[in-house]
Amino acid sequence: MTVQSVGLPRPQLIVVHDLGVTASDVTLDSAIGERLLQMVRETPTSAQELQVGREVAHAVTANLVKEIDKLGIPAVPAAMATPVAGPSLAIDGHFLSVDEGNRMRRMVIGFGAGASEVRTLVPIYETTSEGRRLVEDFYTTVKSSRKPGKHTAEEIAKVLKKFFAEQGWIPASTP
Numbered sequence: 001m002t003v004q005s006v007g008l009p010r011p012q013l014i015v016v017h018d019l020g021v022t023a024s025d026v027t028l029d030s031a032i033g034e035r036l037l038q039m040v041r042e043t044p045t046s047a048q049e050l051q052v053g054r055e056v057a058h059a060v061t062a063n064l065v066k067e068i069d070k071l072g073i074p075a076v077p078a079a080m081a082t083p084v085a086g087p088s089l090a091i092d093g094h095f096l097s098v099d100e101g102n103r104m105r106r107m108v109i110g111f112g113a114g115a116s117e118v119r120t121l122v123p124i125y126e127t128t129s130e131g132r133r134l135v136e137d138f139y140t141t142v143k144s145s146r147k148p149g150k151h152t153a154e155e156i157a158k159v160l161k162k163f164f165a166e167q168g169w170i171p172a173s174t175p
Helices: 033-039 047-070 103-109 148-167
Strands: 013-016 075-077 088-091 094-099 117-128 131-143
Touching: 013 047, 047 075, 047 094, 047 148, 117 148, 131 148
Parallel strands: 013 075, 013 088
Antiparallel strands: 088 117, 094 117, 117 131
């Protein structure tokens, strides 16, 4: 983790954006945009691979919203978000790499079927009346996942749970 903010006000809403799939999905208005662009390797992507990647990103969003809701903080996909009066958080992110294991199997069966590792970078932004600022970012790595959307969301949720507890928004879990 490169950024760490403590004592943030509890958000009224958490807005979850689909993870970016290609370098063109990176938004440069963020503090980590340049670093992210350097990390994302732009490789030729077939239309089929891009479509599958976007479907997985959408699945991550849906699963992550469910995981955050379980923690007791309201969350919605960005497509369904409406402005709130108080502070909110935006969870963004990007697939950094997919070590695809057997590439042919991955293309025939789908994203993750032949994958041995899926790595993501996830920034968290606080949005207030003064604007948006980066308050945390972290990496996740999911190995050998046949359900990358679910497992990636679960891994992101584990890190978020720790972050929320550090902020005092939820009780700290006992080991």
